Amino acid sequence: xxxxxxxxxxxxxxxxxxxxxxxxxxxxxxxxxxxxxxxxxxxxxxxxxxxxxxxxxxxxxxxxxxxxxxxxxxxxxxxxxxxxxxxxxxxxxxxxxxxxxxxxxxxxxxxxxxxxxxxxxxxx
Amino acid sequence: xxxxxxxxxxxxxxxxxxxxxxxxxxxxxxxxxxxxxxxxxxxxxxxxxxxxxxxxxxxxxxxxxxxxxxxxxxxxxxxxxxxxxxxxxxxxxxxxxxxxxxxxxxxxxxxxxxxxxxx
Numbered sequence: 001x002x003x004x005x006x007x008x009x010x011x012x013x014x015x016x017x018x019x020x021x022x023x024x025x026x027x028x029x030x031x032x033x034x035x036x037x038x039x040x041x042x043x044x045x046x047x048x049x050x051x052x053x054x055x056x057x058x059x060x061x062x063x064x065x066x067x068x069x070x071x072x073x074x075x076x077x078x079x080x081x082x083x084x085x086x087x088x089x090x091x092x093x094x095x096x097x098x099x100x101x102x103x104x105x106x107x108x109x110x111x112x113x114x115x116x117x118x119x120x121x122x123x124x
Numbered sequence: 125x126x127x128x129x130x131x132x133x134x135x136x137x138x139x140x141x142x143x144x145x146x147x148x149x150x151x152x153x154x155x156x157x158x159x160x161x162x163x164x165x166x167x168x169x170x171x172x173x174x175x176x177x178x179x180x181x182x183x184x185x186x187x188x189x190x191x192x193x194x195x196x197x198x199x200x201x202x203x204x205x206x207x208x209x210x211x212x213x214x215x216x217x218x219x220x221x222x223x224x225x226x227x228x229x230x231x232x233x234x235x236x237x238x239x240x241x242x243x
Contacts, residue, residue: 007207030195034224037188037231045238047165048172054165081152084145091142122160 019098022105026083029076036073061123071120078115082108141194144187151184178239185235189228196224 016024046057061070086104090096095104158171171177204217236242 027195027199031199034192034196034227037192041231041234041238045234048169048238048241051165054168077152081149084149088142088145 017098017102018105018109019101022083022086022101022108026080026087029080029083032076033080036077039073067123071116071123074119074123075112075116078119079108079112082111082115137194140190144191144194147187148184148191151180151187154180173241181239182236185232185239189232192228193224197221 043057046053048054060066086095086108090101090104095101154177159168162168172181200217200220204213204220206213209216
């Protein structure tokens with residue numbers, strides 16, 4: 001790692017293909033999912049502690065701003081899951097060409113859009 | 125520098141990252157399929173406190189911790205490096221990894237307490 005060879009790769013000067021955006025956002029959503037797990041654990045605790053705490057949780061989640069927040073959180077999580085499924089499919093050898101990657105990335109973004117709509121429809 | 129609990133080799137990381145992802149995917153779908161049709165407290169608590177579900181939750185918790193660790197390790201070794209940040213890179217990465225280790229340990233204990241009803 002410290003071999004001192006120059007690295008001539010400035011990503012900020014490049015126009016990134018859709019596949020790169022899918023890859024970067026998979027990473028970003030993964031990092032975001034770590035604090036999201038604290039939220040999940042907190043919600044799980046309140047939901048199981050008692051009927052009263054369950055109701056407190058439901059009240060917390062019924063405010064419009066809280067709903068928007070939860071919808072966004074679940075969308076980020078579902079994006080990470082969907083991107084992971086795409087990754088596993090590619091591990092199996094499907095869509096490994098650049099063209100395949102582009103189709104996969106488009107499908108991923110489309111599926112995330114659908115999951116956003118479904119999550120919003122369910123929670124609102 | 126190879127500071128991790130899990131990855132003695134890249135292959136074990138590769139497999140663990142995928143196995144844990146499949147476990148969490150299955151778990152997420154299981155929880156969703158229970159909570160979407162019935163959001164009442166009674167149904168939820170009965171479902172979650174079944175012994176097999178407690179076991180599945182514990183497995184998913186362990187998968188989440190392994191998956192998070194490997195993921196964070198991969199991201200940090202790409203961006204928080206000597207090349208990106210100079211000599212600070214190495215120390216900062218170690219610091220962030222330790223911080224992540226502590227956080228994941230808290231998640232583990234917290235999660236086990238919730239799942240098995242100690243809280």
